[in-house]
Amino acid sequence: MIGFGLGRFLKKIRPRERGWDDPKIAGRDERIFVENKKSCPVCHKGLEEGELERTLYVCPSCKHHFRITPWERIRFTVDGGVFQEIAAKVESVNPLNFPDYDAKLSETKDKTGMTEAVVAGRCKIENRELVMAVMAFNFMGGSMGSVVGEKVTRAILEGARQELPVVVFATSGGARMQEGIFSLMQMAKTSNALALLEEKGLPFFVVLTDPTYGGVTASFAMLGDVTLAEPEASIGFAGPRVIEGTIRQKLPEGFQRSEFLLQKGFIDAVVERKDLRRTLSFLIETHQPSEGGL
Ligand SMILES: [Zn+2]
Numbered sequence: 001m002i003g004f005g006l007g008r009f010l011k012k013i014r015p016r017e018r019g020w021d022d023p024k025i026a027g028r029d030e031r032i033f034v035e036n037k038k039s040c041p042v043c044h045k046g047l048e049e050g051e052l053e054r055t056l057y058v059c060p061s062c063k064h065h066f067r068i069t070p071w072e073r074i075r076f077t078v079d080g081g082v083f084q085e086i087a088a089k090v091e092s093v094n095p096l097n098f099p100d101y102d103a104k105l106s107e108t109k110d111k112t113g114m115t116e117a118v119v120a121g122r123c124k125i126e127n128r129e130l131v132m133a134v135m136a137f138n139f140m141g142g143s144m145g146s147v148v149g150e151k152v153t154r155a156i157l158e159g160a161r162q163e164l165p166v167v168v169f170a171t172s173g174g175a176r177m178q179e180g181i182f183s184l185m186q187m188a189k190t191s192n193a194l195a196l197l198e199e200k201g202l203p204f205f206v207v208l209t210d211p212t213y214g215g216v217t218a219s220f221a222m223l224g225d226v227t228l229a230e231p232e233a234s235i236g237f238a239g240p241r242v243i244e245g246t247i248r249q250k251l252p253e254g255f256q257r258s259e260f261l262l263q264k265g266f267i268d269a270v271v272e273r274k275d276l277r278r279t280l281s282f283l284i285e286t287h288q289p290s291e292g293g294l
Pocket residue numbers: 040041042043044045059060061062063064
């Protein structure tokens with residue numbers, strides 16, 4: 001057990017974040033990432049206006065799963081799109097005075113309507129309560145800096161405190177280079193919080209989405225009790241070009257794709273977007289902690 005006094009810390013942190021009593025309902029006009037796509041980038045078939053919205057942003061011809069924003073995902077994954085955000089007000093600073101980081105952050109916030117690369121909160125799936133964190137690739141490549149790590153950690157601790165299962169939808173290019181060592185520390189922080197969740201006998205489920213790389217893969221994204229992935233998602237630590245350049249060998253077909261990783265036993269199931277809600281509901285139902293914990 002690698003507790004590092006987390007139990008004590010858990011008692012100290014405020015039980016409720018601001019905004020807790022003000023649940024947000026994810027709207028369909030909000031923060032759209034897949035904008036006006038006229039055709040599928042994989043099969044090149046034309047798409048009718050509004051078609052992707054009806055298919056949960058999956059190509060009706062080839063099943064290509066488009067990358068989507070957290071709020072789009074929340075809208076169709078949780079009951080009524082109702083989401084009570086945790087740590088909504090926690091925002092990044094520039095701890096190393098990295099050149100242009102402040103400007104980049106503020107520009108990204110304006111563009112995405114989000115404050116960071118993850119949204120965390122409480123919600124229900126088929127009437128079962130859970131804590132969920134959903135990452136955003138459109139916010140600086142879903143990179144994990146101090147705030148992403150903090151929000152994921154708080155989501156896990158909220159699960160531990162309220163005895164609820166925790167689900168994370170991961171997507172990330174890796175650590176946020178502008179925060180240097182502070183980014184890397186998030187790997188230990190999130191993993192440590194998960195040790196507490198495990199100690200309490202509460203389940204942690206991960207859904208890997210396209211793409212998930214770097215420090216996120218090397219920490220909480222690989223610590224799920226059950227690890228799911230969307231079809232054809234790219235998942236790895238370093239990218240394939242870096243690996244090919246290092247080992248000077250051609251990589252096999254489909255390397256680092258969900259289906260390949262399933263074959264190698266790296267993940268537990270590849271689940272289409274339309275089936276994720278039902279699958280998560282089933283997992284929550286079948287992983288109820290026993291009375292008094294494990
Ligand atoms: Zn297609």
